[in-house]
Amino acid sequence: MDSDPGFVAAVEEAKAGFEEGGVPIGACLVSKEGKILGRGRNMRVQKKSATLHAEISTLENSGRLPASAYIGATMYTSLSPCDMCTGACILYKVARVVIGENKTFIGGEAYLKQRGIEVIVLENKECQDLMSRFIEEKPNVWNEDIGE
Amino acid sequence: MDSDPGFVAAVEEAKAGFEEGGVPIGACLVSKEGKILGRGRNMRVQKKSATLHAEISTLENSGRLPASAYIGATMYTSLSPCDMCTGACILYKVARVVIGENKTFIGGEAYLKQRGIEVIVLENKECQDLMSRFIEEKPNVWNEDIGE
Numbered sequence: 001m002d003s004d005p006g007f008v009a010a011v012e013e014a015k016a017g018f019e020e021g022g023v024p025i026g027a028c029l030v031s032k033e034g035k036i037l038g039r040g041r042n043m044r045v046q047k048k049s050a051t052l053h054a055e056i057s058t059l060e061n062s063g064r065l066p067a068s069a070y071i072g073a074t075m076y077t078s079l080s081p082c083d084m085c086t087g088a089c090i091l092y093k094v095a096r097v098v099i100g101e102n103k104t105f106i107g108g109e110a111y112l113k114q115r116g117i118e119v120i121v122l123e124n125k126e127c128q129d130l131m132s133r134f135i136e137e138k139p140n141v142w143n144e145d146i147g148e
Numbered sequence: 149m150d151s152d153p154g155f156v157a158a159v160e161e162a163k164a165g166f167e168e169g170g171v172p173i174g175a176c177l178v179s180k181e182g183k184i185l186g187r188g189r190n191m192r193v194q195k196k197s198a199t200l201h202a203e204i205s206t207l208e209n210s211g212r213l214p215a216s217a218y219i220g221a222t223m224y225t226s227l228s229p230c231d232m233c234t235g236a237c238i239l240y241k242v243a244r245v246v247i248g249e250n251k252t253f254i255g256g257e258a259y260l261k262q263r264g265i266e267v268i269v270l271e272n273k274e275c276q277d278l279m280s281r282f283i284e285e286k287p288n289v290w291n292e293d294i295g296e
């Protein structure tokens with residue numbers, strides 16, 4: 001599953017965010033049929049945004065869609081989703097959330113499951129390393145991003 | 149509380165959204181000290197946005213802020229917040245959510261309370277009427293906005 005095109009795209013987004021000096025979290029939304037609907041990354045630093053977390057950027061970049069487009073969809077994200085992004089996945093009723101890692105941060109995984117969404121955690125080393133390097137370099141930006 | 153400047157601003161935003169042909173939901177974030185940090189409205193129609201609900205627009209328009217800025221803050225919103233906007237209020241730990249009405253739609257009120265956020269519902273007739281007119285005119289846009 002680490003080689004799913006959606007996960008590969010999410011990691012590419014995370015790396016691009018790191019290179020830009022941003023919060024290195026990426027995501028990608030894939031339809032039931034396997035089509036990439038959108039991808040994106042955290043834009044706190046790049047756009048001075050309080051809401052463009054990776055998953056929100058991804059939903060935004062996927063455009064205005066009817067509810068049917070999200071049926072059976074998978075949200076791939078490089079890090080366990082915060083409460084806002086958890087809620088966004090619930091709003092649009094994605095079927096599954098595939099998470100690169102949750103060692104750095106554990107978000108709404110239990111609540112996603114409680115609301116009927118499948119959750120898979122990959123424990124991906126590359127995602128973990130990106131976050132470790134980022135948090136060591138910019139702890140204040142990270143705390144701001146998780147409301148701490 | 150219907151005359152709080154933050155609620156008045158939220159209703160103004162909702163009305164502006166209606167006039168633009170959009171989803172008529174508005175919001176406003178007010179600091180503990182009573183300062184308006186930001187205000188906004190649903191931008192699904194205007195910006196073809198899947199994520200700029202009123203509360204998300206408001207948090208975005210409030211800009212990048214340290215966690216301390218949200219302490220004791222109130223999110224005023226013309227309608228009961230969906231799961232995404234509920235999660236956003238939890239992420240930033242606002243103290244209170246003041247809701248214009250929840251007759252049209254009941255979102256994450258119970259979960260907000262469970263997570264320690266005060267919830268007040270005003271049963272405001274003006275907010276209810278705006279939503280009734282909108283849903284009668286554009287049921288499909290409304291369903292898309294709530295992922296139905």
Ligand SMILES: [Ca+2]
Nearest residue numbers: 101102103123
């Ligand atoms: Ca892990």
Ligand SMILES: [Ca+2]
Nearest residue numbers: 249250251271
């Ligand atoms: Ca009501």
Ligand SMILES: [Zn+2]
Nearest residue numbers: 053082084085
């Ligand atoms: Zn998030």
Ligand SMILES: [Zn+2]
Nearest residue numbers: 201230232233
């Ligand atoms: Zn919402």
